[in-house]
Ligand SMILES: Cc1ncc(C[n+]2csc(CCOP(=O)(O)OP(=O)(O)O)c2C)c(N)n1
């Protein structure tokens with residue numbers, strides 16, 4: 210149960226009834242409430258704890274939802290959700306049919322803009338400010354709250370560049386805690402450190418140089434200071450910039466001490482902060498770790514290999530290479546576009562870049578993939594982690610579009626490993642210098658092989674595998690979803706009628722194998738953990754049409770709708786690609 214003050218605050222209107230002296234107590238209770246729920250319901254902890262005072266101050270000073278708050282990324286907006294009519298449902302955060310882990314317009318009038326990917330807040334707030342101005346709503350405030358890692362992204366800079374020559378009534382609040390998920394990087398980070406340490410003269414202020422009315426840095430945990438400063442800025446028109454200093458994980462000692470782990474720690478003890486104990490059972494590795502360890506193994510023997518991550522060293526496990534071979538492993542910050550073209554430049558000069566980007570975040574660098582890599586046929590090795598449904602992060606983060614958006618790009622090879630060994634082997638194969646760029650997509654979470662450090666074997670490009678022959682139906686899978694097919698087949702009595710092929714390559718397709726399959730089987734089922742529209746199944750339909758095969762083809766995958774949050778298993782059920790659904794479909798065709 211939340212304590213007394215927080216219970217009385219259902220909405221910002223209730224918050225405004227409190228005296229300024231009561232706000233520190235409210236901050237304490239809000240923090241306790243977030244810790245309490247997140248200790249049992251997993252979520253993004255550190256960022257939300259860091260902005261408790263700022264969140265209260267914003268809703269206290271501004272007239273939300275008429276004044277518009279735009280949270281960047283949105284993983285820090287739990288306090289905002291709790292204070293804006295969602296305290297009672299906060300325990301459903303990120304769960305199936307529960308509230309979203311990110312601000313979402315359809316969820317609340319206080320969520321002015323949907324987020325999840327970073328660095329969009331300044332553009333969105335500026336767009337809203339220009340809209341207000343054109344509508345003659347001159348008294349409205351438009352506020353972007355952006356972190357120090359997110360503001361270093363190109364998109365944020367594009368927005369600052371525009372805002373600085375506008376007279377838009379926009380306030381950009383930089384929440385500077387010196388860390389993203391991993392420690393922030395780059396020259397801007399060094400600049401911000403210098404500002405904090407008062408090493409800069411006033412005329413060197415980068416935000417003033419961009420025409421912003423700059424104030425700060427101020428202590429973001431002193432609620433009086435923050436409230437006073439917001440009240441002052443409220444009276445100033447035009448583009449304003451407030452720099453506040455906070456501590457990620459504030460209020461939970463362990464989270465302050467180990468900010469990387471406590472970004473999204475899973476379950477923990479709400480008093481001590483101790484993480485829930487891990488199982489003693491030996492488990493298969495996470496795919497990200499197979500990538501990370503394999504890259505180190507390969508890079509030790511091949512000095513042309515370099516690794517790149519845009520701000521996800523821990524999540525991608527490129528960290529292993531950064532620790533062991535730091536001179537050849539690059540965290541470029543939240544800069545997916547730059548990461549791709551950087552890789553292209555390196556490949557142009559004979560290096561072998563492994564550019565690791567979450568599938569969902571590569572969406573931001575689509576033109577770079579086409580224009581800088583594929584047209585020039587540069588052998589960049591894209592390792593697309595978190596491909597498929599990712600679970601609780603939901604619609605903004607599922608890696609379900611990559612097969613479709615990459616399949617139409619000439620020169621690009623697309624591979625999806627069925628297990629850990631195949632991931633290792635394709636990385637091994639790719640490092641010998643393919644003539645083309647390649648995208649290797651693999652899922653979030655663990656694989657299936659406890660003994661995964663198998664000796665390397667080369668994979669022939671464009672070849673699939675026959676897992677099992679059968680007499681009636683052929684099921685063609687791509688990547689790790691093969692596991693669901695295997696489970697489904699195992700549960701069937703007449704499994705001898707079903708053949709299963711792991712196609713591995715979405716492009717180039719194994720044409721020889723496909724001709725055999727189409728000649729031998731009348732019913733063909735394809736399955737992928739990506740969108741059906743334009744995906745792997747579509748490629749098979751195109752193949753059948755080109756070669757005039759008249760087989761029954763059933764395509765399984767993600768339907769043409771955005772899939773929300775839930776566990777991967779729940780979401781696979783919704784999409785009809787879990788093992789039970791596959792079993793039922795096979796039954797229908799038998
Ligand atoms: C385009 C994009 N790339 C990467 C991410 C993954 N990501 C989520 S939060 C985060 C770090 C954000 O750091 P910062 O802006 O400093 O906010 P803080 O967590 O410190 O509040 C990253 C890299 C993302 N959400 N969007």
Ligand SMILES: CC(=O)[C@@H](O)[C@H](O)COP(=O)(O)O
Nearest residue numbers: 282284325473524595602653
């Ligand atoms: C908010 C955000 O974009 C990241 O924190 C993301 O949730 C990380 O995902 P993983 O947990 O799959 O690394």
Ligand SMILES: [Mg+2]
Nearest residue numbers: 356357388389
């Ligand atoms: Mg930060």
